[in-house]
Amino acid sequence: MTLPLLLVGISIISFMLLNFAPGDAAEITLMRQNGGVAPSQEAIQALRQDLGLNDALPIRYGRWVSNAVRGDLGESYRTGGSIAAELFHRLPATLLLAATALALAVAVGIPLGVMAAVKRGTWLDTGCRLMALVGAAVPSYVMAPALMLLFAVKLDWLPAIGYGSPQNLILPAIALSFGTMSQLMRLTRASLLEVLEQDYMRTARAKGMTENIVVWRHGLKNSLLPVVTVLGTSMGYLLGGAVIVETIFGWPGIGQFVVTGIFQRDYPVVQGFVLYVAVIFLFVNLAVDVSYRWLDPRLHFDRQSS
């Protein structure tokens, strides 16, 4: 699917989400303005007319989308504040957390995968395979409280919750990245094992290059393609995991905002959040697509022929 079509589709799904939400926007807004007193039927009808809630679905969608494109995702049922402004204000915290987690996963996972492949069959390899098994079965919401218990409560090395200093970032980032880290490690190992069998690796050795250059330059670059393929998915996974991790560590990002919104039945917040994250995710995947071509120039021709 092309990018514009995907954007339209994403916006339709996000728009429809609010349609499934219980409750009436006009009634909820009036309740807030009147301080919790149930509004009269006439007042509700009048506001429905004003807000255009009585219009047909396509018209409401058109209005919503044209507002969204101009950066207006509506108002919060609870506070009446702009949702887009709040999301924008909180986005840096979430991106900091997710990007740190991704960087950690790449910086630890890929070298470990390379070492496991090179030292295949040794205790290091076995350890890495164990880590892959554990990493796939320990979710962030188990990892996070466990880390908190050990490093914040028992050892008192790091703060349990909070935001602002680098120390605050360590535990949430580790909790969030562990699953992705072990997945990247497993993929790198499998992919590099295949590459190590290739003829060009023998050629590189025959040229007299040191084993380190052979593995890390020739081998790793050629085995990165499947790893980069999952980076997009990983970012989606990390953004999703951030919702949970932010809630646990009191991290003031967009995930915490949406969870609070859900329990206050602030549905436009949920809707705006979904649209926001999906658009970010779309551009992350676009960046991944572009980086393929840099890693494997052969793909140019494949793409054009298909």
Add this chain to the structure above:
Amino acid sequence: MAETPRLAKEPRSDEISRRSDRRLAILRNLRRDPGTVLGFVIVFGTIIVALLAPWLPIQDPTDLDLGNRLLSPSQEFPLGTDHLGRDELSRIIFGARVTLLMSGASVAIIMLIASIFGSLAGYYGGWIDSGLMMVVDLLLAFPALILGVAVAGILGPSLVNLMIAVSVVWWASHARVIRGMVLSAREREYVVAARAIGASDRRIVVFHISRNIIGPFVVLASLDIGWIILGIAGLSFLGLGAQPPTPEWGAMLNDSRSYMQTAPLLLLAPGSAIFSLVLGFNLLGDGVRDLLDPTTYH
């Protein structure tokens, strides 16, 4: 229907020996594969304990006893009690029922939707295929957990809504895989032969193609259960699934956070339960894949 000649149902002798050879090979491989055995033991052990839960000599998992809050492990409460004085062991055991039931039902729903959409798209091709795959692409454009949180949040917290949310989010990628399998099966000789004897499209898909793709289909489902369990427990952890007093591991984990200093066991118990069951299903899934898809170990 009696379309198939009876003779064709009787296995030929070389087929029998091939089958028993394969069974022997499976047993031999199992002995060399302690991971699969461990997975099998964990999964079926959990299933048996969960089935027997009402008859085990444990307290009711919802019995409140505020006089016995946050007790350490003892003879009476092997894993201590939670913040409302409920028996933690009993809640873990009854939590296994909730987890297994929820994840089993979700996988069933997901695979059902995925096979309907996947086989329609793969078998008919054309605009049906393009249309259905467009829906799939769209759903995959959202990070799974984000859409799951949103759907569960908007429908309101409950176990049924949680199952709906997980199913809505998860079927799409499988539909695409099944489409691919049906697409390649469509061109095979047995399908041409079935069409030649006048079988209907539905019969070809439901009867002929499905039997030939059942192996990879089972692999797909069994590798998925671990993820589904993690998704369900994660949404429950956020408060979007099981509501009190239902014992559910994710929700128990969330409850225990406020008491981690005084009662760390309340955190470790549901955490290890989730970990070991997911590990068990993953190991078993890997084993099933190796058995049904022999290319992986040659």
